[in-house]
Amino acid sequence: MEPSAPLAIRVPAPRDVGATSTIIEIEDFNFSYGAKQALFDVNLKLDARRVTAFIGPSGCGKTTLLRCLNRMNDLIDGTVINGGRIRIHGVDINGPEVDAIELRKRVGMVFQKSNPFPKSIYENVIYGLRIQGVGSKSRLDEIVEKSLRGAALWDEVKDRLHESGVGLSGGQQQRLCIARAIAVQPEVILMDEPCSALDPIATAKVEELIHDLKKDYTIIIVTHSMQQAARVSDKTAFFYLGRLVEYDDTQTIFMNPANPQTEAYVSGRFG
Amino acid sequence: MSVPPPAKAPAFAIHRRRTRILGLSLDQCIQAFFGGHALTAVIVLTLITVFLFKEGIDFFGQNRENLRIYRQSGMEYVDVLRELERDHTSLTRYLYDIRLRALQHLTGPGGRSLPEANAALADLDALVERFGDAVVPIRGFVSDYGEVAVGIKTRFIENQDFAEAKRQYLAAGMVAEAEAITVAPIDFKAEVAAITGAFPEFEAGGRDLAREVASTVQQLPALPTPELQHRLERFQQLAREYAASIDGRLEQMRTWQWDRPVPATQAFTAFIFGRQWLTASFWQDWYGIVPLFVGSLMVSAIALSLAVPLGIGAAIYVNQFASRREQQLIKPTIEFISAIPSVVLGFFGIAVLGQALRALSQAEWLAWVPGFPFAERLNALTAGCLLALIAVPTIFTLAEDALNNVPRAFREASYALGASRLQTILRIIVPASLSGIISAVLLGLGRVIGETMVVLLCAGNRIAIPDFTQGLTAFVQPVHTMTGIIAQEMGEVVRGSIHYRALFVVGIVLFFVALLINFLAQKIVRRHRISIG
Numbered sequence: 001m002e003p004s005a006p007l008a009i010r011v012p013a014p015r016d017v018g019a020t021s022t023i024i025e026i027e028d029f030n031f032s033y034g035a036k037q038a039l040f041d042v043n044l045k046l047d048a049r050r051v052t053a054f055i056g057p058s059g060c061g062k063t064t065l066l067r068c069l070n071r072m073n074d075l076i077d078g079t080v081i082n083g084g085r086i087r088i089h090g091v092d093i094n095g096p097e098v099d100a101i102e103l104r105k106r107v108g109m110v111f112q113k114s115n116p117f118p119k120s121i122y123e124n125v126i127y128g129l130r131i132q133g134v135g136s137k138s139r140l141d142e143i144v145e146k147s148l149r150g151a152a153l154w155d156e157v158k159d160r161l162h163e164s165g166v167g168l169s170g171g172q173q174q175r176l177c178i179a180r181a182i183a184v185q186p187e188v189i190l191m192d193e194p195c196s197a198l199d200p201i202a203t204a205k206v207e208e209l210i211h212d213l214k215k216d217y218t219i220i221i222v223t224h225s226m227q228q229a230a231r232v233s234d235k236t237a238f239f240y241l242g243r244l245v246e247y248d249d250t251q252t253i254f255m256n257p258a259n260p261q262t263e264a265y266v267s268g269r270f271g
Numbered sequence: 272m273s274v275p276p277p278a279k280a281p282a283f284a285i286h287r288r289r290t291r292i293l294g295l296s297l298d299q300c301i302q303a304f305f306g307g308h309a310l311t312a313v314i315v316l317t318l319i320t321v322f323l324f325k326e327g328i329d330f331f332g333q334n335r336e337n338l339r340i341y342r343q344s345g346m347e348y349v350d351v352l353r354e355l356e357r358d359h360t361s362l363t364r365y366l367y368d369i370r371l372r373a374l375q376h377l378t379g380p381g382g383r384s385l386p387e388a389n390a391a392l393a394d395l396d397a398l399v400e401r402f403g404d405a406v407v408p409i410r411g412f413v414s415d416y417g418e419v420a421v422g423i424k425t426r427f428i429e430n431q432d433f434a435e436a437k438r439q440y441l442a443a444g445m446v447a448e449a450e451a452i453t454v455a456p457i458d459f460k461a462e463v464a465a466i467t468g469a470f471p472e473f474e475a476g477g478r479d480l481a482r483e484v485a486s487t488v489q490q491l492p493a494l495p496t497p498e499l500q501h502r503l504e505r506f507q508q509l510a511r512e513y514a515a516s517i518d519g520r521l522e523q524m525r526t527w528q529w530d531r532p533v534p535a536t537q538a539f540t541a542f543i544f545g546r547q548w549l550t551a552s553f554w555q556d557w558y559g560i561v562p563l564f565v566g567s568l569m570v571s572a573i574a575l576s577l578a579v580p581l582g583i584g585a586a587i588y589v590n591q592f593a594s595r596r597e598q599q600l601i602k603p604t605i606e607f608i609s610a611i612p613s614v615v616l617g618f619f620g621i622a623v624l625g626q627a628l629r630a631l632s633q634a635e636w637l638a639w640v641p642g643f644p645f646a647e648r649l650n651a652l653t654a655g656c657l658l659a660l661i662a663v664p665t666i667f668t669l670a671e672d673a674l675n676n677v678p679r680a681f682r683e684a685s686y687a688l689g690a691s692r693l694q695t696i697l698r699i700i701v702p703a704s705l706s707g708i709i710s711a712v713l714l715g716l717g718r719v720i721g722e723t724m725v726v727l728l729c730a731g732n733r734i735a736i737p738d739f740t741q742g743l744t745a746f747v748q749p750v751h752t753m754t755g756i757i758a759q760e761m762g763e764v765v766r767g768s769i770h771y772r773a774l775f776v777v778g779i780v781l782f783f784v785a786l787l788i789n790f791l792a793q794k795i796v797r798r799h800r801i802s803i804g
Contacts, residue, residue, distance in 0.1 A: 072687060075682075075683070075686060077594075104686060104688065104689040109683075109687035111687075115678065115680035115681060117684065117699055117703070119702075126691075127685070127690075130693075130698070131688070131694045132689070156416065177684070178685075180688065181687070181688070184688060184689060198329045209472055240453035
């Protein structure tokens, strides 16, 4: 790898500028953990089949917002939505008739630390289908291959599908988690710092994978690495202290930010 | 030019301090203090093991001697006849049972009066009487020659006592007193010949018995119901089998030899596979662990079958469902159970649970449960229910720990894939903590097997292998256990006697069972740690 100066931001490659459609609308969203408010009046429209990056210093609320998108925060005691709403395809996901389980089937998630189940690679990939009651062996085989190919892992593991998923390397584990997430064919994939525990080569592979996946999926990625945000995303949202500071095309955010705080952050002067 | 020695301590003081206690530095003292504690534990455990074996191992020699005298005194020979008589008695009991049922049927609602009913059963009574009379000659032999055999054994034991007294006098230097004791040696061959010499009588008696039994059951009286008739036919079959077995038994007596040596292994096998634990008997003492082992096993099986679902269920609830407040209430409550002294639990079992279970068993709507209704208040079920209470805290606490050790990330990943709470628990959390849960169950088993007070008070303490021919009914019969027998009998035995040593060997068996269980549990936990990573 060519050594680069730490602050040099590569200019994002020209993006596909086809027509975009909004899939997720976040309006005046407020969220707290108990008495501590984590998000203040966030307004954001996310495009379908694009990669959106959330950046910002630790504790700025980007992961919290991400976990609100598939209601993973429901699992934490004492969390409250105090104002605003999130719509996906126009449906309020916190509405009274929404089933969080159904929502999570449509909005998948990949976590910061790879967390394959202590099961075989095969069982890991089909877990989401097993719980939906899919039993047909031929269909499962087909989906395993498709998902692992989709996660660029097939060639590496096709001969040991029935060995434990925990035995893979860190990067392979993370791609296995991505395969597991896309096996249930969600529309949106949320990625919470998916590369923070990976070495540069594994990171490059996952980033390449993100490029390929956006053909079919809407991807929202939280990252601490500004280079990564610049490399993979089409749009970038910068958060600070629970507020959305700036949201624009990635190129604009990195080259010509409107807000001085954004500029300070992306150029590495704080954060 | 020489360097002058430093006049004062250097400012950079990094050399070792010289505090020493008994010639050891402070670090060494601390190390010795903790090392000593660890060493003490190891030494104590070793001493316990050595002591158990030292006290117990002589049992096998004594038991061999016990079996040898059993043979040489002719008791083994007479036992063939005793068994013949005993089998006859159990057949007679079967017959009485049929008569009782027939009488109950006849005098039932709208039936005949008692004299009429008795008259109707005259044929059956004749059969009972004739069958009963057939064994009288054999019973006479058992009584006469049994006494002879016991006489031989008694004299042998007296001789041993005399010899011991003589040895002690000699050891104390009291030669005159020692001389005064004369030990008349026993000529086993001649003595036993007095019993075996009567073989022609036994043979004739046995043949008569076989013939008489066979002819008695040739013609069966008619009974009022097909069910009773069927039972009588079953009796006929059993009686014929009995009659047919007599030849084999006579053959066994013919070929019996008083001086056939008892192999050393028999002292061991007679203990491990012995189906009788019979002590302080007028006849022969048997030390067979099977009834006690089976008792312990049954009580533990009942306890675990209750405690495993309760303990694991509670652990899953507390770990996965309960709010913080509920957790704060449930965990200490369950853990408190283990603080109840087991004697109090046993007392509760006698006073409350035994009564309650018996009353419950007599409820009409529970009549379908196998073994219900039962009459014994104290039985394997009562003890098992209480032992379950003792095992629940162990299983609960360890299973909860195991569930807690499942990384939170597994749970989140499962939810993120659209799994419900139940699916997450059953497919991810329980499998991931399975080895921890299994070792929790094993340690619960270890706790239950070793528990003494509750089984001593509540298991009914009947030393017999429960009758498994009736299926699950065996579980409401009284049993005795390995721990119970030690607690009950250790206080009464003569130190150094075979009975005393037999109890130690039971202790050794318990020790090994506990060792095995703990070993397995630890092995499983170790594997579990590796798999979770």
